[in-house]
Amino acid sequence: MVAEFDLIRRYFTTSTADAAAGVCLGVGDDAALLAPASGHQLVVSVDTSVVNVHFPAEAPARAIGHRALAVALSDLAAMGARSRWCFMALTLDQHSAPLSGESDAWLADYAEGFLSLCRESNSVLAGGDVTSGQLTIGVTVMGEVLDGQAITRRGARADDLIAVTGSVGGGAGGLALWQRGERDLSHPLLERYLLPQPRLAAGQALRGLATAGIDISDGLLADLGHLRRASCVGAVLAPESLPLAAGLEDALGRDAAIQAALGGGDDYELLVTLHRTQLDEAQRRLAAVGQTLTVIGHCREAPGISGVGRYARDGWQHFSGETP
Amino acid sequence: MVAEFDLIRRYFTTSTADAAAGVCLGVGDDAALLAPASGHQLVVSVDTSVVNVHFPAEAPARAIGHRALAVALSDLAAMGARSRWCFMALTLDQHSAPLSGESDAWLADYAEGFLSLCRESNSVLAGGDVTSGQLTIGVTVMGEVLDGQAITRRGARADDLIAVTGSVGGGAGGLALWQRGERDLSHPLLERYLLPQPRLAAGQALRGLATAGIDISDGLLADLGHLRRASCVGAVLAPESLPLAAGLEDALGRDAAIQAALGGGDDYELLVTLHRTQLDEAQRRLAAVGQTLTVIGHCREAPGISGVGRYARDGWQHFSGETP
The missing domain is CATH 3.90.650.10 (PurM-like C-terminal domain)
Known part of the structure; x- marks a missing residue:
């Protein structure tokens, strides 16, 4: 698994700090340090995408990376939040087809799908982990909304x-x-x-x-x-x-x-x-x-x-x- | 899987809002709404525990739940943060031993292990999801530390x-x-x-x-x-x-x-x-x-x-x- 860890580090190397994005300390310590905006509430959601449950194993790697993040960001969208940070827990099956032999290309495409959407959505990848097991992507997204301004599931009235x-x-x-x-x-x-x-x-x-x-x-x-x-x-x-x-x-x-x-x-x-x-x-x-x-x-x-x-x-x- | 989802909802039903704990909206909407303390940085870490990689499948369910949260909280401890909120992404194998037939007892014990440590660590379970696949627990922990007070890996000096x-x-x-x-x-x-x-x-x-x-x-x-x-x-x-x-x-x-x-x-x-x-x-x-x-x-x-x-x-x- 070590080789895959190294690959992930290579493809997901992001800056360790980005003050403009509110990242005081990103990848590379025990935890990320983030600076929330004052007067805002945090909006947080977690979504897990499991191979052959949420996406086909043969889907293009770029789509797998994009989709895992997209479905999580969609929850922030529903609340009317702007996205700020995300965390990726990637579980890789070291014996599976995408990773045996073709790890390099697969991971490069996967990372491209994930990171492109990060850029488009102004969401900074601030941390995560890589483990060994059935291909699974757990994404935590964090956004912000002005105090009291979130759209929730409650509030619909008759005749709306x-x-x-x-x-x-x-x-x-x-x-x-x-x-x-x-x-x-x-x-x-x-x-x-x-x-x-x-x-x-x-x-x-x-x-x-x-x-x-x-x-x-x-x-x-x-x-x-x-x-x-x-x-x-x-x-x-x-x-x-x-x-x-x-x-x-x-x-x-x-x-x-x-x-x-x-x-x-x-x-x-x-x-x-x-x-x-x-x-x-x-x-x-x-x-x-x-x-x-x-x-x-x-x-x-x-x-x-x-x-x-x-x-x-x-x-x-x-x-x-x-x-x- | 529907039965397990219902069980999880039963065991992990937490209050949907808890102002004292900074939870404006918890489980039950698209995302959680949290109120961070002013003058603090957020401290966030993600840890994934995979069956037979990070813990034995036969480990007591209570220990599996406790341990998955403990290893994540340990990262907050290392930064000198106080814990505030956590999110649990639980992937359950519906065909595996712990869940076939004995789901009820297994999940009750698992939840007891996880939620006991939530209480002890003042960490409110504010959301998560449940999916089907290889038994995996992804935990996102969120804590806070006064601006600039976090302990990081940098800073050690000769003679310390x-x-x-x-x-x-x-x-x-x-x-x-x-x-x-x-x-x-x-x-x-x-x-x-x-x-x-x-x-x-x-x-x-x-x-x-x-x-x-x-x-x-x-x-x-x-x-x-x-x-x-x-x-x-x-x-x-x-x-x-x-x-x-x-x-x-x-x-x-x-x-x-x-x-x-x-x-x-x-x-x-x-x-x-x-x-x-x-x-x-x-x-x-x-x-x-x-x-x-x-x-x-x-x-x-x-x-x-x-x-x-x-x-x-x-x-x-x-x-x-x-x-x-």
Whole structure:
């Protein structure tokens, strides 16, 4: 394992201190020393990506590195936080294909995927560890938000609109294509599945407008359920108004596309609620950061959800190692 | 896996907010919201414990939970920080022995080990996740230290004394006993190996006195090497003065006991340097928190290390899944 440790050190060598980024002491001591901004709350989330559970072993290394960080950053986006620091716990299987013989190229690509997204998201890799075992990436992300300004799952009120950023169903559509053997990462659906983009700018733009928010990781219906329960509201959805990912209908057909968008997960878009009078302003702000916001329904007092009858499924098959 | 998720939720249900502990929003949203203390730096470390690499699969569940958190907290102790929050990423093998059939008891014991140490260390479990895969525990610990007061690996000067808290060699001695079949956790060496105590109070007491510090996880010589290189000093050790763990000489014989103390690791004591004039005060402060501090050598200008000749070994065999 020593060789891999050395490789990791080579690829992940970051500066040991970066005052501008609030890193007083980074990699290379027992712990990192960070300088939080005054008047802010810390926003912290942990996400673990396990090979053949959360991503296929044969996925490109760059996508594995990018995706492990992206899914964690998506939680910061949902809270309206700006990202500041991250920590990476990498468990490498020294006997597995990617690491036997081809360690060097695999790790270089993996690091490129992880560190590129660090740069894009202004998140400094401030520490981590490397251990031996089943390929697993544990990512801790730390962000900040002005005191009391975080968007949470609570706060949605009856009659609030329900809206989503970007497009949905791409995660499930990409998984379906992958399982059919598609390997071209430039395919827009595969890109949505393997290289999701955390909506950090959108989340920050929605602060003060969104009454509640969550990221779509488990699936739109499941995540809306989390939000509904936390806010004690019900929901009426209009599935026909869902902004389907480009190419999704062509790949799956319309009904399956809507089912994928409702149940598929892995989209990492933001699902938010907001008062009707705030919609224009929210859409203006999102347009300014290159994003769209589409109304897909509204909240109601009565619990539960309606409008999805003909598309209701118990759940969508997430990736679980078996290729049909 | 759903059943295990439910169990985890049951055993790890903590309050969703705890203002006194600086938790504005804990488990149950996309991310935790934490309130850092003003005038402090954050101290953050990540440690991953993998089954059969860092602990034996047959170790008591309580010890596995305790140990995973303890090794992470030990890094905060080394920096002189007080612990505040922790996050637990638990990957469970749903097909493995501890979880098939006996999930309930195993998880209850695991949670008891983890949460007891949370209470003892004033560390609030503020979030985490549960995934499916090889049994792995990723722990992120977050602490605080007054601006500029952290103890780091740099700062040791020629002529500084080298000292250790508590006793050493117990981790390696306990591992040796475990590998011989000893399973009684009340045996002091086994307790040292499986239930290490992070020296948080000692680390905080040494702030302002220690010129440098590190925790003994890789082994005393290896960790002293990290400190020497970071501080650009050499060292002269007096191995005969090492405070050996109780029972270690009886179990291994004197020479092997000293070798275990120098190379064994897993002790989670603090190794610090300090000016000679500060020794009395440091020992007084440690006595006040029930700890000892033993001088085991001193720093010098010339690089390298001397005094360990007859005990020098390339390395001690850490636990790696094979029982001899």
